[in-house]
Amino acid sequence: MKRRLTIALVAHDQRKADMVDWVIFNSDFLSQHHLVCTGTTGTLVRQALDRRGVNADVECMNSGPMGGDAEIAAMVVRKEVDLAVFLIDDLNAQPHEADIMMLLRQCRVHNIPIACNRYSADLMITSTLWDDDTYVPMPPRYEKFDRDESGL
Numbered sequence: 764m765k766r767r768l769t770i771a772l773v774a775h776d777q778r779k780a781d782m783v784d785w786v787i788f789n790s791d792f793l794s795q796h797h798l799v800c801t802g803t804t805g806t807l808v809r810q811a812l813d814r815r816g817v818n819a820d821v822e823c824m825n826s827g828p829m830g831g832d833a834e835i836a837a838m839v840v841r842k843e844v845d846l847a848v849f850l851i852d853d854l855n856a857q858p859h860e861a862d863i864m865m866l867l868r869q870c871r872v873h874n875i876p877i878a879c880n881r882y883s884a885d886l887m888i889t890s891t892l893w894d895d896d897t898y899v900p901m902p903p904r905y906e907k908f909d910r911d912e913s914g915l
């Protein structure tokens with residue numbers, strides 16, 4: 764891939780093993796890009812890659828519950844994130860649910876691709892669209908569907 768992406772990596776505690784496995788599986792790709800992570804996720808990602816001799820650019824924010832999600836959400840708003848991989852623990856309540864919802868919402872509002880499972884993440888990082896200069900992502904449209912105007 765020609766482009767150097769900024770990829771946000773975030774995982775809840777019960778999803779961190781899955782994140783570390785995914786990062787190791789995709790280490791060749793991820794070592795070519797700038798990784799921005801919530802605190803504990805980033806520490807585990809950095810350790811896993813270092814242990815395998817993979818030189819990666821890993822930036823750690825605060826821990827998620829202490830504002831790391833909010834910091835990454837702000838980067839999304841500023842268009843400083845190209846892709847997010849957010850492995851959410853859907854089986855256990857999180858104390859910072861509001862921050863989680865905010866990060867997810869900002870990715871939707873600002874048209875940032877976000878993968879919430881490994882399959883989606885694999886599909887997104889292997890997309891040819893990243894290097895397709897003719898492809899312009901269509902931003903979300905917030906307008907009701909009007910059959911008469913649309914002609915459909």
Ligand SMILES: O=C(CO)COP(=O)(O)O
Nearest residue numbers: 774801802803804826827
């Ligand atoms: O809670 C998180 C995301 O909502 C993850 O934060 P940590 O990576 O600091 O554990």
